[in-house]
Amino acid sequence: MSNSAIEHLTEPQQRILSFISHYMDEHDVPPTIREIQKGAGISSTSMVSYHLKALERANLLNRYERRSRGVVLTHPHRVSPRDIVSVPIVGRIVASEPAPTPDPDALADVENTIQVARSLVGNADGLYALEVQGDSMIDALINDGDIVIMQRTDEIKNGDLAAIFLTDRNESTLKRVYREKDGKRLKLKPENPTMKPFYVDARNAMIQGKVMCVIRKT
Amino acid sequence: MSNSAIEHLTEPQQRILSFISHYMDEHDVPPTIREIQKGAGISSTSMVSYHLKALERANLLNRYERRSRGVVLTHPHRVSPRDIVSVPIVGRIVASEPAPTPDPDALADVENTIQVARSLVGNADGLYALEVQGDSMIDALINDGDIVIMQRTDEIKNGDLAAIFLTDRNESTLKRVYREKDGKRLKLKPENPTMKPFYVDARNAMIQGKVMCVIRKT
DNA sequence: ATAATACGCGAACAGGCGTTCTATGTCAAG
DNA sequence: CTTGACATAGAACGCCTGTTCGCGTATTAT
Numbered sequence: 146m147s148n149s150a151i152e153h154l155t156e157p158q159q160r161i162l163s164f165i166s167h168y169m170d171e172h173d174v175p176p177t178i179r180e181i182q183k184g185a186g187i188s189s190t191s192m193v194s195y196h197l198k199a200l201e202r203a204n205l206l207n208r209y210e211r212r213s214r215g216v217v218l219t220h221p222h223r224v225s226p227r228d229i230v231s232v233p234i235v236g237r238i239v240a241s242e243p244a245p246t247p248d249p250d251a252l253a254d255v256e257n258t259i260q261v262a263r264s265l266v267g268n269a270d271g272l273y274a275l276e277v278q279g280d281s282m283i284d285a286l287i288n289d290g291d292i293v294i295m296q297r298t299d300e301i302k303n304g305d306l307a308a309i310f311l312t313d314r315n316e317s318t319l320k321r322v323y324r325e326k327d328g329k330r331l332k333l334k335p336e337n338p339t340m341k342p343f344y345v346d347a348r349n350a351m352i353q354g355k356v357m358c359v360i361r362k363t
Numbered sequence: 364m365s366n367s368a369i370e371h372l373t374e375p376q377q378r379i380l381s382f383i384s385h386y387m388d389e390h391d392v393p394p395t396i397r398e399i400q401k402g403a404g405i406s407s408t409s410m411v412s413y414h415l416k417a418l419e420r421a422n423l424l425n426r427y428e429r430r431s432r433g434v435v436l437t438h439p440h441r442v443s444p445r446d447i448v449s450v451p452i453v454g455r456i457v458a459s460e461p462a463p464t465p466d467p468d469a470l471a472d473v474e475n476t477i478q479v480a481r482s483l484v485g486n487a488d489g490l491y492a493l494e495v496q497g498d499s500m501i502d503a504l505i506n507d508g509d510i511v512i513m514q515r516t517d518e519i520k521n522g523d524l525a526a527i528f529l530t531d532r533n534e535s536t537l538k539r540v541y542r543e544k545d546g547k548r549l550k551l552k553p554e555n556p557t558m559k560p561f562y563v564d565a566r567n568a569m570i571q572g573k574v575m576c577v578i579r580k581t
Numbered sequence: 582a583t584a585a586t587a588c589g590c591g592a593a594c595a596g597g598c599g600t601t602c603t604a605t606g607t608c609a610a611g
Numbered sequence: 612c613t614t615g616a617c618a619t620a621g622a623a624c625g626c627c628t629g630t631t632c633g634c635g636t637a638t639t640a641t
Contacts, residue, residue, distance in 0.1 A: 155588095172427065173435040174392055177628060189590050194630070209390065213431040213597065213628055217391040229447055229480060262447060262478035265580060280556050286504045286579075288554060306581045336506060338498050361504075361577035362483060363524045373618095396599060407620050412600070431598055431627065 154203070158196050160185040162205060165218060175214045230269040231258045232294055237278040244275060244295075244308040244317045244353045259292060259360070266357045271297040273354075275308075284335035285319040291361045293319065295354035306336065306356040313349040319356060372421070376414050378403040380423060383436060393432045448487040449476045450512055456493040456500070462513075462526040462535045462571045463493065477510060477578070484575045489515040491572075493526075502553035503537040509579045511537065513572035524554065524574040531567040537574060 154162070164185040168176045176184060178193045187193050197216060200206050209215035234257040236245030259274050266272060277291045285306075287293065293308075301307050303323045309331075310317050320333035324347075331350050334342035372380070382403040386394045394402060396411050405411050415434060418424050427433035452475040454463030477492050484490060495509045503524075505511065511526075519525050521541045527549075528535050538551035542565075549568050552560035 174427075174430075174432050177431070178630090179628070189592095190629075191591080191631080192589060195588080209392075211597090211629060212390075212392070213395070214392050215629085260480035260482050262480060264478050265578065283504070283555065283557060286501070286506050288504050288556065337501065338506065339501065356581050358581065359577075359579035360483065363574050363576065395597075397597080407622090408599075409601075409621080410619060413618080429599060429626085433599085 155196075155199075157185065157187060157192075158200055161187070161193070161196055162200065162218070165206070165216065169218070175216050177214055181216075229260055230263050230266060230272065231260055232266070232269075232272045232274045233258055234274040234276055234292065236275060238275040238293065238308065238317055238319075239278045239281060244310065259294075261294060261358065261360070266294055266296075272357070273297065282319055284337045284340050286336045287319065287359055288361070291359060293356055294358040294360065296357050297354050299352050301352055301355050308353045308356065309333065310351040310353055311345060311349055312351060313346075317353075322352070373414075373417075375403065375405060375410075376418055379405070379411070379414055380418065380436070383424070383434065387436070393434050395432055399434075447478055448481050448484065448490065449478055450484070450487075450490045450492045451476055452492040452494055452510065454493060455496040456511065456526065456535055456537075457496045462528065477512070479512060479576065479578070484512055484514075490575065491515065500537055502555045502558050504554045505537065505577055506579070509577060511574055512576040512578065514575050515572050517570050519570055519573050526571045526574065527551065528569045528571055529563060529567055530569065531564075535571075540570070 161181055164181060165176060168180070168184060178190050178197075181187065181193045181197075182190055185193075187196070197206070197208065201208055204219060206216055206218050209217075238244045263269070273295055275293045275295060277287050277289060277293060280289055282288070282291075295308060301322055304321055306319060307322050308317060308319055309322065318333070320335060323332040323334065325332060325344070329347055330344050331347050332342050332344055333350075379399055382399060383394060386398065386402060396408050396415075399405065399411050399415075400408055403411075405414070415424070415426065419426055422437060424434055424436050427435075456462045481487070491513055493511045493513060495505050495507060495511060498507055500506070500509075513526060519540055522539055524537060525540050526535060526537055527540065536551070538553060541550040541552065543550060543562070547565055548562045549565050550560050550562055551568075
């Protein structure tokens, strides 16, 4: 950090800061200079400009020069859209069917979306969510109603928790996957440590996605 | 919901939507009409206006009339700071000890914090998080390393999932709690549906908090 | 006192900006 | 073919907006 700090903000400067913050809560865009003038009770636009410069020096806001509404508050007040990601819930996962995969057309159906912090899931590309139905995923420590956040991929690293469809059994399951040395078999290890791993022929296993995160609301 | 839906968006309309979204990721304010025109490759400002009207009708964006940069995308893309909450991870929960409770002084130790979407946890007051150690919470379908988001409270509704310290056994556990009619016993039901509930004397059970959410990063 | 500095006001400028109007083109239904 | 609904261009209008400049008024150090 550089020399930030609230080096004795003058009173009108605090009013400006507070006004911008409230204004952005209400509308979704920053105010104009003149709106600040009125809203924060400043006498002239040039004074607003003056105070804004001071606030910028104090690192409390950033300005895009010569752009209308070009003032944005720095970190503390504002959350970048990058910090949260809306993941579409594309269906239910049940043992007796392949896990649904995202339909690229079905964009952001507002209702069926779960918000998660980016820090939990990393990059948003290829992310989708499944709601678990029934207790068929109990050996993955996942119960009815839990939500699994997946990343679409068919390449996984050893030890990744993934959704696998077993073609010979006609079943989906969530397991940790390890490739055997000969590459012909997969070792599937339940997330539940009290249960034993088992092995399947690699040709009978379709990897449908990688589990990024499991969420249980209560 | 009203009549939302992507009633066959025309191709330039999709470009506009996408441009606005990307623009707002980069700058923090919405673009102007003319910026949209250039950025989305529209031939004239009137065409932008024309498409914007259509998009507004489709509930994909809101407009503040006659305001510069007065177009904001609806719900999915924009995040208010109130939509995310930082929950402090105050300790580990192990079966053989009471579950830690938050120290009100220890504010926002940046490192030991987990970000979650408000929609998962509701009000942020009294929220704290525990990391589960060992597999002692397996009957709550929670494994080593999972994170439990708790709300400090000693009053719970029947059927709430809660952290209980059993004084006679010297154990913490996470169970669904039901008060018996006589108020003297509690029924504790494991989250794992394959396990059976059991009963404890209410005087031997200290309710330490309510489970709001369980998160497993993988 | 003098000068330097910070703070304050209002007006004016130039370009930004949303809106609207007219003219033209496309295409399918009547 | 005509008509009417929709799509497209371009230009013009008029308010919006950030910036600047000249001119005051305090406060403080010299």
